[in-house]
Each structure stands twice: as structure tokens, then as C-alpha cells.
Amino acid sequence: MRFRLVPTDDKFFELLVETAHNVHECSQLLQKMVENLADAGAHRDAILGAERKGDDLTRDVLARLHTSFVTPFDREDIHNIAERLDDVTDDMFHVADLLHMLKITEPMREMTELCDVLVRMSAANVSLFERFESMKDLDSLLMEIGQLESEGDRIYRRAIARLFAEHDTMTVLKWKDIISATENAIDRLEDVSDVVESVIVKNA
Numbered sequence: 001m002r003f004r005l006v007p008t009d010d011k012f013f014e015l016l017v018e019t020a021h022n023v024h025e026c027s028q029l030l031q032k033m034v035e036n037l038a039d040a041g042a043h044r045d046a047i048l049g050a051e052r053k054g055d056d057l058t059r060d061v062l063a064r065l066h067t068s069f070v071t072p073f074d075r076e077d078i079h080n081i082a083e084r085l086d087d088v089t090d091d092m093f094h095v096a097d098l099l100h101m102l103k104i105t106e107p108m109r110e111m112t113e114l115c116d117v118l119v120r121m122s123a124a125n126v127s128l129f130e131r132f133e134s135m136k137d138l139d140s141l142l143m144e145i146g147q148l149e150s151e152g153d154r155i156y157r158r159a160i161a162r163l164f165a166e167h168d169t170m171t172v173l174k175w176k177d178i179i180s181a182t183e184n185a186i187d188r189l190e191d192v193s194d195v196v197e198s199v200i201v202k203n204a
Helices: 011-035 037-067 075-101 109-130 139-166 169-202
Strands: none
Touching (some): 075 169, 109 139, 139 169
């Protein structure tokens, strides 16, 4: 599949790339937090900074939608991509907030694995948006993101099964919310790639 979108306003592509980078940086901050829960408060604050930056970038995209006469692709798709990327940082901050608030001192091994998936997936998401304007070599990235989401699902199911088999009720309640919020962030990233794929099909 080879074609090129020729946008009147290419600033949308720049903003989406910047947003994707912010999502990736946020995932790395969450990974560092999980690796060093002794300093959870400082990590939580850093992730809050990334979440707020994501909010600002989303507002920039949506404001531009209201002022641009011609957009590079459907306004609804731009809106959906921006909102879903914002949801990813929201979910990651929710995870960080829970880890801090519940005073978690040791991560489940599956949590570490989920963070690794999230970092790799968000890195692929950055590459996806860096190539989005040219529409070149996207298929392999879309496939990679889908495979990583499936890996995240397997880790999530294993984590939930182990929680109920090996831990008391209070531990289950704490970790189920944390693990679920992390898996939600992974799912949201796949949602982003689904919208990108639909844009490709519409403009083929």
C-alpha cells in the first residue's frame, strides 16, 4: 500500500508525534517507578507532569480542529486518536497514583512484565506516528502493536489467576485494580493503532 496524504495543515502530524513521544516517556517513568517503589512519591509526581503535558497536547489538537478549514484526514479520526492517546497517559497516571496511595513496596513480577510491554508498545507507537504522514512501512508496526497487546493480555490473565490462587483478599483487591489499569493502557494503545489503520483504509 503506497500513497501520500497531502494535508493543508500538517501541524496535526507534528502534534500527534509529540503526543506519542510523551506517551512513551510516561511509560518509561512508570517502568522506573515499578523498579523503585521506595521513591514512589517522586515518580508519581513525574508521571503527573507527563499526564498534564498530554492534556495540553490534546487541547492543542482539538483547538486546531476547530480552526482548520481543511484537515489531512477525517476530523473524527483526528479527534479519536488524540483522545485515545490522552487516555493512555490518564491510565498510566491512575496506575502510579494507586501504587503510591496503596503504599505498594514490592511489585508483582507480572506488573514488571506489563510495564515492559507498555514501553515497547509505546515505542512502536512513536515510530507509527513518525511515519504516519508519509504512510510508509506502517503494516509491520501495526502488526507489532497487535502482537504486544496480545502478549499483554496473556500476562494480565496470568496475573489475575495467580492473585486469586496465592494471595489474601486485601492483596487481591489492591493488585487487581493496578493490574487492570495497566492492561487498560495497553488496550488503549491498540485502539490508537486501530484508528490509524482505518485512516489508511479510507485513504487507500
